[in-house]
Amino acid sequence: MSTIDPIDIFRIEAGELLEQVEQGLLDLEQRLDDREQIDAVFRGLHTLKGSGAMFGFDALAAFTHHCETAFDHVRKGHVPATLELVAAVLAARDHMRALVEHPNGDYARQEVALLDQLHAAIDIGARQISPPAQTETVAPLEDAGAPARHWRIRFALPPNSLLNGVNPLTFLDDLRELGACEIQVDASAVPPLDQLDPTALHLRWTVFLEADVCRSEIEDVFLFVMDDMTLEIDDMRGPASAEPPSATDAPPALVTPTEATTPEAKSATEANGVRARRAVESVRVPADRLDELMDRVGELVIAQSRLSQIAAAVANEELRAVSEEIENLSSELRATMMVLRMVPVGTLFERFRRLARDLQHETGKQIELVTEGESTEMDKTVIERLADPLVHIVRNSADHGLETPDERVAAGKPEVGRITLAARQSGGEVIISVSDDGRGINCERVRAKAEANGLVAPGQVLSEKEALQMIFQPGFSTAAQVTNLSGRGVGMDVVKKTIESLRGAIDVESWPGEGAEIALRIPLTLAIIDGLLVRVGAGRYVIPLAAVEECLELAPEQEARSRGRSLLSLRGSLVPFLRLREIFQTGSPPDPHQKVVVISTGAERVGLVVDQIIGDHQTVIKSMSKLHEDVETFSGATILGDGGVALILDIVNLVAAGQDQEARLRAIA
Incomplete structure (x- = not known):
């Protein structure tokens, strides 16, 4: 059985910590006096620094220390939180990500610039505090965590700490940074040499600390291992109690959480117990x-x-x-x-808060990002592959869709433009939409650009829906000039290819002067789907059940019609249908009583003519071989109960291929 590399685990946990720091900074940017967010960002930076040092990411630990120190000044009230400080730490956060992924890179020049930005932000905050406020001292309340001069800290780490990459010396170094320390080691639990396990930790420590710090600052040193360790922190007030025992005295017995009697120890024990229970409730699985x-x-x-x-x-x-x-x-x-x-989709939506903030600075527009339906759940693989398409759509909404503040005021709109990310489940698929309250998509301009690019013939009539779908053509862009955000015509083409690879579809709607919406219709999962098993000639195929609306028999008069008039009347409306035996070129005569499976491809319905409907089938999707990757009408294959193979139809590409074939046959006729 393969073991998990601790470095890989660290990178995963570091990524989560960096996400938490980023979200905390974005929240703090909205309320600079939010003490809870200041503490949360500090804890995240502190944990990242300590974890990085334990796993050998020394460059990460050294760089993160500067950001941690900056927020420590804010936490202690030496400087206020400012927008400049938030921006500096956000930029530093991106550099920390690079240090996690590529720790051996050459970042010397970049780090100098980031640290200069960080120090400048601290200086700006320091100048905002008046001289009286800097010299005035206010005695804090005792039960609010008043500073003490002398502390006794006793701690013992789990025996497997060394195997997990925990270095006890880092805790001692952190305590030394708080103030003058006298450290005593208890080696009484070390077994005889013939019984000694060199990978196990048997030492305990007692530290006498003299520093003007609060209990919480000492606890922060052990923050990321507190759930598993034994820790006792005593306030040693008074000159007599401040005297540490001599080195020849017997080492004091450590107080375990179950033996704690003081109210502070009890509350700490209860908190540790809650954290331990939460840790047991979830398990990290690759x-x-x-x-x-x-x-x-x-x-x-x-x-x-x-x-x-x-x-x-x-x-x-x-x-x-x-x-x-x-x-x-x-x-x-x-x-x-x-x-x-x-x-939950919310894990994906959280990333776009930072994107919206950056777009606001790049475009000079005021942007408000609104998210809805964050609790909607999707397959993790789908979530991962949706990130890049949504980035392209949001960037286009900010650059093309939203107007400048002056233009919005002139149009009678609020200065702040709104981009809404929403998710909802509909049957076996999730619909993720990106909408804005901007100028909308100019269909006439899209038509003109499509003609100029040779995508449509001059004078060719296009419906509004067909025109809007042109924005997904390769190389298509209506931007007047190329910018950092758009104009090269590659972003939306990537969106279409990615969504189609997920067996999804894209719907576009536009309201001139009011805004536009792009909706991505994505299946819940890519692994197992419910399908409708059908037969066409001698072959068997699976139609995704989520796309099926109804099944009916093809009337003889409908079958007798010419190829160019493949329409059937369904409750007063005309529905086009495709003969799959012609698309697949089966070479066999049709069955006497053919069936029509009516499917939905977004805003339109299409009928698929098959020879037999076999029934429902739980379909395990197998990827096509590399030899058949370019066959767009199939999204995969599945193995049937009798050992045979059935191909899974890609509805969107199949309908497009069928429409092209109908057009060619109509032209020949």
Whole structure:
């Protein structure tokens, strides 16, 4: 069994800490006097510094120390939190990310510039405090955590600390930074040499600290290991109690959390217990192990389907009962596995707060980002692949959609433009929309640009929907000039390709002068889907059940019509249909009673003519081989219960291919 590299674990945890620091800074930017956010950012920086030092990321620890010191000044009231300080630490946060991913890079010049920016921000904050405020001292309340001169700190780390990369010397160094220390080591628990495990930690420490610090500042030194260690902090007030015992005295016994009697110790113990319970409630599992487990569940579903077919063909009640029980269990296991892979969309939306802030500075526009439906859940793989498309759409909304403050005021709008990120579940798919209250998309300008680029013939009539879809063509852009945000015509093309690779679709709506909306319709998961198994000629195919609206029989008069008039009347409306046997060129005659599967591809409905509807099928999606990657009408394949293979139809590309074929046949006729 492969072991997990501790460095990889650190990088994951460091990424989470950096995300927390970024969100805290963005919240603090809105309320600079928010004490809770100041403390949260400081704790995040402190933990990142300590963890980096333990795992050998010395450059990260050294750089983060400067940012931690800056926020320590803010926390102690030496300087106020300012917008300049938030901007400086946000820029530093991006550099910390680089130090985590590539710790051996040459960042000397970049670090000098960032530290200059950080020191300048501190100087700006210091000048905002008047001289009386700097010299005035206010005695804090005792129960508010008043500073003490003498502290006794006793701590013991878990025996496996060394194996986990914890270096006790870093804690002692941090305590020395707080003030003068006298350190005593308790080695009474070290076993005889023949029983000694060199990887286990048996030492304990007692530290006598003389410093004007609060209890919370001492606890911050042990913040990221406090759940697992034994820690006692005593306020040694008075000259008599401040005298440390001699080195020859017996080492004092450490007080475990269960033996704590003071109110402060009890509250600390309870807090540690809550953190420990929370740690037990969740377990970090590498993503590749979840993917491997999903593959095994998929194979189980296939084996169960084959067992069901065998049980149905054999007149054996016991076998049928076992088959039904296994079917229920595999269905429950599949549902549980799907839940394990689901993560809330809010984890994706949080990234765009920073993007909106940066766009506001780049464009000079005032932008408000609103998020809705953050609790909507999607497959983790889908979430990861949606990040880049959404970045392109949001950047285009800010650059093309929103007007400048003067233009908005002239149009009778608020100065602040709004971009809304929303998510909602609809059946077996999630709809993620990006809308703005800007100028909308100019369809006439899109048509003109499409003609200039040769995408449509001059004078060709385009519906509004067709014109809006032109913005996703390669190289298409209506920007007058190329900027850092847009103008090269590659962003929206990337969006379309990514969404189609996810078996999704894109809907665009525009309201001139009022705004526009781009909606991404994405399947909940990429691993297992419910499908409708059909037969066309001798081949079997799977249609994603989420796209199916209804099934009906193709009337003889509809079949007798010419190829250029493939329409059927469905409750007063005309629905075009495609003959799959012609698209797939089966070379076999159609069945006497053909069926039509009516599917929805966003705003329109299309019928697919098949020879037989076999029934529902739980489809485990297998990727196409590299030899067949360019076959756009199929999104994958699945193995059936009898061992055969069925191709999974890519609805969007299939309909597009069918429409092109109908157009060619109509032109020949």
